[in-house]
Amino acid sequence: MTLTNKSPDPRSALAQRGRSALGDRVFSWWTLGTGLLVLAILGLILITTVREAWPAFDAMGFRFITERVWDPNPATGDAIFGALSFAYGTAISSLIALLFAVPVSVGIALFLTELAPRRLRGPAVTVIDLLAAVPSVVFGLWGILVVGPALVPVYQWIHDVFGGVPVLGSLFGPVTTGRNFMTAGLILAIMVTPIITSITREVFSTVPRADKDAALALGATRWEMIRGAVFPHSFGGVVGAVMLGLGRAMGETIAVALVIGGATNITANLFAPGNSMAAVIVQQFGESTGTFTAALIGLGVVLFAMTVLINVLAQVIVRRAEARMKGSVA
Amino acid sequence: MTATASPATRSAAGAPDLTRAALSGRRRFTNHLATAAIWLAVLLAVVPLALVIYEVVAKGGGVMNMSFLTEDIPNSYRRDGGGMAPAIVGTLLITGAAALMAIPLGVFGAIYLNEYGKQRPLARVIRLMADVMTGVPSIVMGLFIYISWVLLVGQQTGFAGALALACLMLPVVIRSSEEMLRLVPDELRQASMALGARKWKTTLTVVLPAAISGITSGSLLAVARAAGETAPIIIVTGIVFSPNVNLFDGFNTALPAQIFRNASQPFEAAQDRAWGAALTLIVIVLGFTIIARLISSRFAIKER
Amino acid sequence: MARNETDLSTRPSVAVHTPGVTASGVGTDSASVMQLRDVSVYYGNYEAVRGTSMPIQQNQVTAMIGPSGCGKSTVLRALNRMNDPIPGARVSGEVLFHGQDLYAKDVDPIQVRRQIGMVFQKPNPFPKSIYDNVAYGLRINGIKGRLDDHVEEALTKAALWDEVKDKLRKSALALSGGQQQRLCIARTIAVKPQVILMDEPCSALDPIATAKIEDLMFELTNDYTIVIVTHNMQQAARVSHYTAFFTAEVDDQQVRHGRLVEFSQTGKLFTNPADKRTEDYITGRFG
Numbered sequence: 001m002t003l004t005n006k007s008p009d010p011r012s013a014l015a016q017r018g019r020s021a022l023g024d025r026v027f028s029w030w031t032l033g034t035g036l037l038v039l040a041i042l043g044l045i046l047i048t049t050v051r052e053a054w055p056a057f058d059a060m061g062f063r064f065i066t067e068r069v070w071d072p073n074p075a076t077g078d079a080i081f082g083a084l085s086f087a088y089g090t091a092i093s094s095l096i097a098l099l100f101a102v103p104v105s106v107g108i109a110l111f112l113t114e115l116a117p118r119r120l121r122g123p124a125v126t127v128i129d130l131l132a133a134v135p136s137v138v139f140g141l142w143g144i145l146v147v148g149p150a151l152v153p154v155y156q157w158i159h160d161v162f163g164g165v166p167v168l169g170s171l172f173g174p175v176t177t178g179r180n181f182m183t184a185g186l187i188l189a190i191m192v193t194p195i196i197t198s199i200t201r202e203v204f205s206t207v208p209r210a211d212k213d214a215a216l217a218l219g220a221t222r223w224e225m226i227r228g229a230v231f232p233h234s235f236g237g238v239v240g241a242v243m244l245g246l247g248r249a250m251g252e253t254i255a256v257a258l259v260i261g262g263a264t265n266i267t268a269n270l271f272a273p274g275n276s277m278a279a280v281i282v283q284q285f286g287e288s289t290g291t292f293t294a295a296l297i298g299l300g301v302v303l304f305a306m307t308v309l310i311n312v313l314a315q316v317i318v319r320r321a322e323a324r325m326k327g328s329v330a
Numbered sequence: 331m332t333a334t335a336s337p338a339t340r341s342a343a344g345a346p347d348l349t350r351a352a353l354s355g356r357r358r359f360t361n362h363l364a365t366a367a368i369w370l371a372v373l374l375a376v377v378p379l380a381l382v383i384y385e386v387v388a389k390g391g392g393v394m395n396m397s398f399l400t401e402d403i404p405n406s407y408r409r410d411g412g413g414m415a416p417a418i419v420g421t422l423l424i425t426g427a428a429a430l431m432a433i434p435l436g437v438f439g440a441i442y443l444n445e446y447g448k449q450r451p452l453a454r455v456i457r458l459m460a461d462v463m464t465g466v467p468s469i470v471m472g473l474f475i476y477i478s479w480v481l482l483v484g485q486q487t488g489f490a491g492a493l494a495l496a497c498l499m500l501p502v503v504i505r506s507s508e509e510m511l512r513l514v515p516d517e518l519r520q521a522s523m524a525l526g527a528r529k530w531k532t533t534l535t536v537v538l539p540a541a542i543s544g545i546t547s548g549s550l551l552a553v554a555r556a557a558g559e560t561a562p563i564i565i566v567t568g569i570v571f572s573p574n575v576n577l578f579d580g581f582n583t584a585l586p587a588q589i590f591r592n593a594s595q596p597f598e599a600a601q602d603r604a605w606g607a608a609l610t611l612i613v614i615v616l617g618f619t620i621i622a623r624l625i626s627s628r629f630a631i632k633e634r
Numbered sequence: 635m636a637r638n639e640t641d642l643s644t645r646p647s648v649a650v651h652t653p654g655v656t657a658s659g660v661g662t663d664s665a666s667v668m669q670l671r672d673v674s675v676y677y678g679n680y681e682a683v684r685g686t687s688m689p690i691q692q693n694q695v696t697a698m699i700g701p702s703g704c705g706k707s708t709v710l711r712a713l714n715r716m717n718d719p720i721p722g723a724r725v726s727g728e729v730l731f732h733g734q735d736l737y738a739k740d741v742d743p744i745q746v747r748r749q750i751g752m753v754f755q756k757p758n759p760f761p762k763s764i765y766d767n768v769a770y771g772l773r774i775n776g777i778k779g780r781l782d783d784h785v786e787e788a789l790t791k792a793a794l795w796d797e798v799k800d801k802l803r804k805s806a807l808a809l810s811g812g813q814q815q816r817l818c819i820a821r822t823i824a825v826k827p828q829v830i831l832m833d834e835p836c837s838a839l840d841p842i843a844t845a846k847i848e849d850l851m852f853e854l855t856n857d858y859t860i861v862i863v864t865h866n867m868q869q870a871a872r873v874s875h876y877t878a879f880f881t882a883e884v885d886d887q888q889v890r891h892g893r894l895v896e897f898s899q900t901g902k903l904f905t906n907p908a909d910k911r912t913e914d915y916i917t918g919r920f921g
Binding site: 229 | 716719721744747751752754759770771818822
């Protein structure tokens with residue numbers, strides 16, 4: 001080390017840099033290596049899962065995605081592995097979740113940034129933090145044992161009222177169980193609310209004070225100020241937040257596995273049981289062998305590809321929105 | 331209302347109505363409606379949280395006692411009694427092992443991003459991909475570890491679960507630690523550099539200690555989240571009914587997996603165990619979360 | 635709201651504009667549209683501005699000058715209750731507008747701001763088209779029909795129409811700083827307020843853009859009353875009829891407060907200030 005060098009010649013002290021500089025280089029390589037670990041894991045996930053799922057892809061071809069039948073143990077003939085029903089369940093439950101979660105999340109974010117008296121802001125943030133901290137399996141437990149049974153009469157009532165109306169009648173069809181698409185969507189909504197709220201809140205808080213002042217100085221009410229100054233500035237960021245929420249909802253496994261009902265089913269009836277890609281994997285993995293296992297891993301591949309795609313898009317949108325905001329503030 | 335010294339003489343520019351009545355009914359209504367909707371949104375978040383915590387405490391509290399925490403899991407769902415000791419041991423060991431792997435690696439990754447990579451293209455890609463990795467479904471991470479570890483060693487183990495949880499924690503630790511490192515003022519780095527310290531020494535002896543409480547708090551939150559992960563545990567650890575403290579040999583289990591398995595049983599004994607396990611898990615998770623909050627709030631005071 | 639053509643005789647003569655030329659006394663040839671009575675502004679327990687009393691004369695430009703931190707912007711924001719959204723901000727005393735206290739219980743801040751508009755230090759057009767920026771205030775106020783005419787009228791009055799008439803649908807953010815500031819003025823006058831408050835409207839602009847805004851202010855006094863905060867004394871001397879000089883004072887408890895030192899006609903204040911502090915400030919700056 002240069003500091004402890006006792007050499008009387010200052011030039012040799014400076015010349016000592018070689019060994020210590022090596023320490024610097026080793027350290028920077030080591031940190032870079034840990035950073036690259038992220039890329040390595042993502043790459044390995046893709047490679048290993050695709051390789052392991054290949055027997056199922058090979059056997060089914062494109063039908064793996066377009067086939068709605070999932071029959072691992074048929075009485076006669078070959079097993080059929082079609083992911084379409086589960087993809088449908090994933091899509092429907094996630095859409096229901098967003099339908100409920102987005103307005104609520106935007107509302108809470110507005111509450112935190114524009115409305116809340118200072119003494120309520122802390123408690124409101126704590127509620128969101130706690131909502132995020134409750135493990136998904138606990139929401140699932142609550143969903144299957146409490147919410148599902150409690151909602152059956154509500155679903156029945158909705159069916160009785162709207163059953164005869166065109167379109168609505170097919171959405172709100174006959175109720176057989178509290179474990180269905182709708183319950184899965186509602187439980188998912190609770191689980192994605194914290195993430196959508198926290199990102200939306202960050203986006204709202206970057207709206208320049210000057211823009212809000214401009215609207216207020218024109219005699220805008222608070223709501224008109226929000227519509228005129230806050231929303232136009234944050235549209236991109238909110239879209240990104242919603243997509244992140246979508247990614248979470250699609251990948252959520254355990255809560256959905258407990259409350260969606262476990263039926264291979266494509267139906268417009270939101271009160272019918274179904275299944276989602278993630279849920280099927282965890283329900284059936286233990287009893288699977290051979291091509292069946294490969295097919296379940298194949299579901300994982302599809303899920304991975306879709307969530308990564310959505311997340312990359314969402315992150316790019318959020319980053320671009322943030323960069324634009326910072327540019328306009330500077 | 332007091333009169334002004336010299337009221338306006340021009341009629342058109344006279345005193346307008348400044349009371350609330352002057353606001354058109356439609357505008358007033360819309361504003362009130364929006365305000366009410368925002369309050370409703372907050373209520374809609376509070377109600378499920380309150381309900382789920384109430385149910386867990388009420389139902390879980392009913393079965394909670396010393397033997398629940400210390401006894402083995404009955405090997406039949408039907409049977410009354412027994413406890414969750416193996417799952418508690420499993421959760422603590424698996425999550426702890428995952429933290430031991432993920433936190434150091436994550437902190438070094440954060441050091442790369444904030445101290446070396448900064449805004450270079452590679453660092454930006456890693457940053458983006460770390461964010462994307464936080465969105466990878468935990469079930470996929472479970473499949474990944476199953477293929478690349480369980481199939482390799484030929485056995486489901488607690489360590490496989492720890493590997494999966496570590497993969498889930500890693501990006502969270504990286505990103506939260508990077509945020510904390512970014513808060514360290516540049517003056518500190520320059521002061522250390524000016525004393526002739528090498529960059530690696532500056533980073534390890536000055537920058538890291540300055541950010542350590544923030545990093546600890548962020549890491550604890552990641553640990554809390556990981557402790558509640560279920561899907562990978564079910565896929566890679568198998569199941570046991572008596573405690574297994576060896577992570578590298580033999581099956582294991584954890585609280586979330588036990589909640590999942592017992593919740594879908596029609597037997598009351600199993601459902602009771604699920605509630606009890608849920609209460610235990612929530613206490614563990616909230617414990618981590620509260621400790622993290624305490625550390626970060628103390629850190630915030632120091633910052634000021 | 636309909637507005638009568640201003641009587642020519644009440645228009646300020648050019649002479650009144652010129653510093654050093656004495657006009658008749660305060661409050662005799664024009665009526666005060668606003669009146670501040672012992673106004674203090676607090677942020678929490680901190681009294682930022684203490685005991686300000688002054689009139690705002692109709693169809694005249696009133697300037698507020700003083701060193702930074704003297705509370706002039708704070709007072710300006712108190713005139714249309716723009717301090718309301720700031721947590722802990724509070725106003726005591728009376729701000730009278732046509733004899734009505736703006737801080738009275740039944741007064742709606744939204745109506746206040748509708749009548750008393752504001753132009754800010756940095757041009758802050760919304761991230762929308764030029765047209766939509768001007769139409770925003772009209773739309774929220776429910777002014778229907780002939781929106782195009784209102785927009786054209788406002789842009790014309792703000793001396794911006796010729797420059798933007800071919801690109802009304804283009805983003806307002808593509809305009810130059812000076813154009814953006816005139817757009818913000820157009821946006822404000824579109825809703826036809828009685829008073830326009832300007833908070834250092836030229837501080838972010840170059841000299842040419844500044845000159846355009848100053849010319850515009852003079853034109854606008856035909857229809858509007860203007861209150862401008864400026865850190866630039868030459869500007870106050872050029873554009874205003876009346877000037878209020880604020881300064882920051884440290885009281886017995888070593889706390890700084892903004893205070894109004896002197897209010898008078900601009901010509902008098904700059905040539906023959908009554909207060910020693912005003913004189914020091916003016917001569918110090920003018921050399």
